[in-house]
Every structure is written in structure tokens, then in C-alpha cells.
Amino acid sequence: MIEDFLEHVLGGRTTEVEEAVRKAAAAEIMPHFRQLAAHEVLEKSGPHDLVTVADRAAEAHLTASLTALLPGSVVVGEEAVAEDPAVYEALRGDAPVWIVDPVDGTRQFVNGDPAFCTLVALAVRGELLASWTFAPALEEMAIAVRGHGATLNGRPIRSGSPAPGEVLELATSHPDYTTPDQKRALLGLQVDGVAPRPCGSAGLEYLAVARGALSGTVFSWEYAWDHAAGLLLVAEAGGAQTTIAGEPFRITGGNALPFTAARDAATAERIRRLLGGA
Incomplete structure (x- = not known):
């Protein structure tokens, strides 16, 4: 349909x-x-x-x-x-x-x-x-x-997959936009092999993922205007996305946060687990 x-x-x-x-x-x-x-x-x-x-x-x-x-x-x-x-x-x-x-x-x-x-x-x-x-x-x-x-x-454009052993560069929510629980989840990214940084324009971060220039994004807010265009762009370039609960992000809201969009499904799952996803 x-x-x-x-x-x-x-x-x-x-x-x-x-x-x-x-x-x-x-x-x-x-x-x-x-x-x-x-x-x-x-x-x-x-x-x-x-x-x-x-x-x-x-x-x-x-x-x-x-x-x-x-x-x-x-x-x-x-x-x-x-x-x-x-x-x-x-x-x-x-x-x-x-x-x-x-x-x-x-x-x-x-x-x-x-x-x-x-x-x-x-x-x-x-x-x-x-x-x-x-x-x-x-x-x-x-x-x-x-x-x-x-x-x-x-x-x-295609997102491709990170090379084996490649450091995952992630654009993440600024701490000012996170709850205490979300801050704790983001601390899971502070491990060897992962390089998180505060995001700039969400739309351009998604574009960087779609073109294979950024490993992924991790965001803790769900306003559709920030994410809708980029999530489809990443998906159509071959990438993947998931909330911390292991469910697809819904633009209508009510998502478990944070959520990630990444160059491929394996990377998205790795990020989700680092965030504390079951």
C-alpha cells in the first residue's frame, strides 16, 4: 500500500x-x-x-x-x-x-x-x-x-560498513539535552574503539553516516523534524537504526531513548548494546 x-x-x-x-x-x-x-x-x-x-x-x-x-x-x-x-x-x-x-x-x-x-x-x-x-x-x-x-x-551514495577494528566515530546529543538516565546510557560509549563527540546539525550528521564519513549518531530527543529526513537517507543508503529497546524509531514519538542510526545493522546493534540495551 x-x-x-x-x-x-x-x-x-x-x-x-x-x-x-x-x-x-x-x-x-x-x-x-x-x-x-x-x-x-x-x-x-x-x-x-x-x-x-x-x-x-x-x-x-x-x-x-x-x-x-x-x-x-x-x-x-x-x-x-x-x-x-x-x-x-x-x-x-x-x-x-x-x-x-x-x-x-x-x-x-x-x-x-x-x-x-x-x-x-x-x-x-x-x-x-x-x-x-x-x-x-x-x-x-x-x-x-x-x-x-x-x-x-x-x-x-552508500553508507558501507566500518572496516574491522575501525574506531567508531559517533555524533551524540549534547549533555544539556539529556536526562540523568540518558547521561548514564551515553557513558557506555566511553570505551576503547569508540570516539563520541557532540553533534552539530543533526541533518548533516545523518548525511555523514549515509555517505560513510561517520560511523553513527546517538540522539536523546525525538522531534520528527530533526530526524525524519536523515533516518530515511541513512536507510536508503544501506544503513540501519534502532532505539535502545531494540525497536525501530517511530517518527510519531513514544520511543525508548537514546536511539542510534549507523552505517550498517551490526554497528547499530553494537552501539545499542554499549548504551545499555538488553
């Missing part, structure tokens, strides 16, 4: 979605890159949770363009949910959902670091169908379509 829906919904429109993402970035994000005034950067829940005029304008732009491409669809965007948490419930409904993070890596964006991206994923009834990861300052566009693989700037 999902495959039939995929063909019906997308049917050659991946290029149109790509163009919509590129246009939003060109019109609403890049003019503010390294040009932000102090009053154009605000805190939401605290100093680690920033929003800029670019985030809000890009999400509004994408909301209009994406729903026009697919009548009857809805958008679950980071900034819309910040204004009205009930918007998130659309992930559990029957309408096709565009999951949008207009600027993933807002702190990097604010600091003038080019390592930020726009994330868009299309899902229906909790199933991911396609995703777009666009880093405009790096000129990188990664696209994944369920059952059809992953590409970066038009070329297929």
Missing part, C-alpha cells in the same frame, strides 16, 4: 520538491547568512534553542509551496509546533505530512558556520516516503526515496 501511495504522490515530483526547497533557501535563508542583526535572533525555550527571521520565513515559504504541490497535505514544521504544539498531532493522521526543519543547525547559522541545512520529509501514517537534505552554503542536496535509494548531488 505504501509503495502504491509513493508512486501516486511523488510520480516525478521529487524534482519539483527539490526546486521548492532550493527556492526557499535562496529567498529566505541565504540573504541572512552572516548578515543577521541582533534583533533577528531570538531565544525560544533558552539560550540553546534559537530561532531567527530566516527560520520563520523559510518555514512559511515551504508551507505554501509544498502544500501547493500536494493538495490535501499538511505541514509539521518546527516553528509552527513551537507556536501550537497541537500541530504535531498531524503526524498520526491520515493526510500526507511534510515534516520541515527550515534551518537545522540554527546555532551554526547564527555563528556564520556553513554547516546548516534545510530538512524536508514526506510521510503518511508514520511511514517515511521521501526526504530532502539541502545545505545551501555547502551546495549539497541529498535526496532519498523509499525503496529507490539515496543520492547526493545526483549521485548514488
